[in-house]
Amino acid sequence: MRIPFNRSEGASLGIEWELELVDLASGELTPLASEILEQIRPAGQPSHPRAKHELFENTIEVITGVCRTVEEAMEDLRVTVGEVSAAAAERDAGLICSGSHPFSDWALQKVSPDPRYALLLDRMQLPARQLLTFGVHVHVGVRAAEKVIPIVNALTQYVPHFLALSASSPFWAGADTGLASVRTKIFEQLPTAGLPHQLANWKQFEAYMDLLIRTKAISSIREVWWDIRPHPDFGTVEVRICDGLPTLDEVGAVGALAQCLVERLDREYDRGYTLPVPRGWVVRENKWRAARHGIDAEVIVDDRGTVVPVADAITDLVEDLMPTARRLGCSEQLSGIERILAAGPSYARQRAVADAHEGDLRAVVHSLLAEARDGLPR
Template identity: 55%
Template sequence: MAIEFNASDRATLGIEWELQLVDVNTRHLRQEAQQILGELPDLSEAGSHPPLRHELMQCTVEVVTGICETVEEARADLAGSVKRLQEVMEPRSAALLCAGTHPLDDWRDQTLSPVQRYGELIDQMQWLARRILTFGVHVHVGVRSKDKALPIVNALANYLPHFLALTASSPFWSGHDTGLASSRSIVFGALPTAGPPPHLADWPVFEEYMETLLRAGTIASIKEVWWDVRPHPDFGTVEIRMFDGIPTLREVGMAAALSQSLVQLFDQQLDRGYGLPSPPTWVVNDNKWRATRYGLDARVITDEHGSTVPLRDDLYELVRELKPVAGRLGCAEDLDVVSEVLHTGASYERQRAIIDQGGTLNDVVDALAAEFRAEGFGPAPGGGGVTGNDTAAGGTATEQGNAGGDTGREHPSMKRGPSHAGA
């Protein structure tokens, strides 16, 4: 079967950011996405690709950019939509935050969104889908040719542990410490068409594979392929879906800069006739698990012989390698946030530090909300709890947050596309 790839002119950006709706007093998730989006029809009903969207559960709103040339533009796009969202939420005593999971809440207590495709997903996947109380960030980067799409996807698979460890933010599941840096990657990865991408050499092989999956009834649409990195034919992008929910806009910019710089580098290397890295499947799978379990403290496998290096060291080297590309793209400062996270701690580390210092999971929720609010999305309303108290576990939001630091406007790269679980 022929699948058209609507190639992009350059490495443009599109970002999807899934946010949690939280009660400021109880710290539990609020099931009010439908009502909140209903108060913002200009953002939630703006054509086929609105900036604000439903997700699988009513406790989630997804914020989606238009097509952006730079990381700075993408951050500004997200910030504008979030500010509008907060204007509606604050009178409801509700706050926004982002992490791969909610530290306290259980999937059994959530309300599903009244959207047909989500009902179909639940009917097909049952328990696997019902428990997807997870939140992520997806980054689309424009690709100039279908002939480049699969080599770039294969090369990006080498960096799944880097993407995940930097943004891992889901150590807690239903009120318990899982011992993992990212429980989200396990929960969402249980879907039969999720997980690392299979190695597909080129576009004709991808077309043949999609035809096989459709013929077998494994999928009803190629949009039901939820790989950690996948080509998106309609948008002319590769979509990186490995990122856990990211608590701050600054770190979202980091993820976007890393993604855009890598895709741009690979595009240039293909133009020069170089082959791109394509790690064996067992290495990709093992490295993803290592980042899921150990986060930034993982040792990643670097070759088919089993050689390993500390992931932190590999990330420092990656930033050094990408710096010239990021400079040309105008996102060097965003890429530098990688080094800051390595120094101050990823979200899973910041969350656990609160507990280690004698705090509670309520304090963790407060700290996540404080980190989000510190991005300049406006003043907090009065009162305690999630939005009115900048301290938790005995420190300021900055001190604790930095412990030392799952579909409106269209554009050729992304055109406001599908989201976390089932678009």
């Protein structure tokens, strides 16, 4: 099975941001997506080009076009979010983003009308019905198909960095899970989700996708929901590990991190370097540590078992990537990672609000609404 890869000219950028629609009075998720998407649909167009359905009617995903810089992507998102937010306000609803809603019940949510979601639920059953989770996906352009699998493999060493920074799902159905990111554990229930399989090259990727389709494990490669995956149609590597990010500031920071890493790995490949392939057991353990402990995790950095705080690893990585960021025009956004470390990732901020309000999770929703409106706390 041949899978064409629509190569990108450079480290182009695209971002997908899954937003929750919440009732302003109760803080509960509210099924308004179809109404809002119909209202903001441009005249004469079948759908909005930058906003679309997700699995449940309580979610709208806003997407960018193909952007050259993080700043351009953020402005693209800002415009679409403004349209969605205004339409939601007319219905006494607001927008938040977090890896999981603090207390809404997954079993009570209305499914979107797209037939492919009905097929997904029929095939996957309970694991799919429980997918009341929200994330941010970052696409970065890659210049040639033969680079994609080496870049995906190398990026897995940074899974704990992305997850610790973005972790925003400490609560599930009204209870504190004890995790920084329960979203990652819920999503891993799907048979084609989780960490990417370590493959050698594009030919192996084509053979593996062919096997999955021939054996009816999937109907298309879009149903392989790896934490980091190739996207042949877009000509990108897609970083999908991140929990939902509450503010555009955080989206920009994580977008800059992804763009810089892919660009550096792409250039290193061109220079003849063999990109690193981390041991599978190390990647799995580090992902778990970040999901459990967030920014307080200690991660394994070599085969000898050397352990360092992930916060220190992130700080060092930002410093190391800054020359690449300056070349790409995203040094300001990459520096935003320092603000996330200072303010604490969302899971920590949410827990602090819950503690200050004697466990009232409605206060957490209100704090997420305020962050979506005002940006990352200083």
